[in-house]
């Protein structure tokens with residue numbers, strides 16, 4: 548299967564000032580870049596909204612994504628509201644209480660989508676994840692907003708890491724196969740591995756964060772998507788940055 552992941556769009560309300568970045572233009576550009584790659588599936592992995600979940604922003608984004616005609620899934624980030632998001636994208640049926648986590652069967656693979664909106668994976672969801680992996684007798688593919696491992700990005704690790712990483716890691720490490728996890732949230736491009744857990748952090752469509760400083764620092768404004776191809780038992784993935792001038 549061929550998947551394109553885009554993340555951390557941080558779209559504001561029409562006319563809202565967003566650090567001088569035209570996030571709406573970035574969103575349109577990344578969708579066009581996604582379409583050019585002709586994926587079977589598109590995943591928007593959270594932080595669709597600039598700061599707080601906003602129905603108006605979600606409806607605007609849905610219009611743009613629907614127009615592509617590509618099957619897509621949306622998960623919630625810490626700058627989203629999973630209930631507003633699910634309603635705007637017509638996926639209320641996927642809500643479990645106020646959380647948006649679910650699986651999809653894509654070809655012969657089950658894909659797991661988690662909800663880390665509060666900066667952690669709830670106890671109810673932890674139990675559900677354990678059940679899902681228990682049923683899966685092969686490598687796992689998970690999309691979640693927060694990385695379940697520290698990533699060597701001091702500012703993000705110290706301030707915004709997933710709070711119950713240890714609980715999540717325990718479940719993933721117990722899976723007898725590899726667990727491929729695709730995330731956003733950190734606004735960096737990075738691959739991190741711990742035993743059978745392989746985490747790929749995809750850059751933002753807003754700005755990228757400096758990976759050396761303990762303080763907030765913008766690294767650059769180029770935006771990117773991640774392409775994941777999983778065919779015949781081989782998984783490859785790559786980040787593609789949009790060319791040309793910085794997207795500012």
Ligand SMILES: [Fe+2]
Nearest residue numbers: 594624625732
């Ligand atoms: Fe985030």
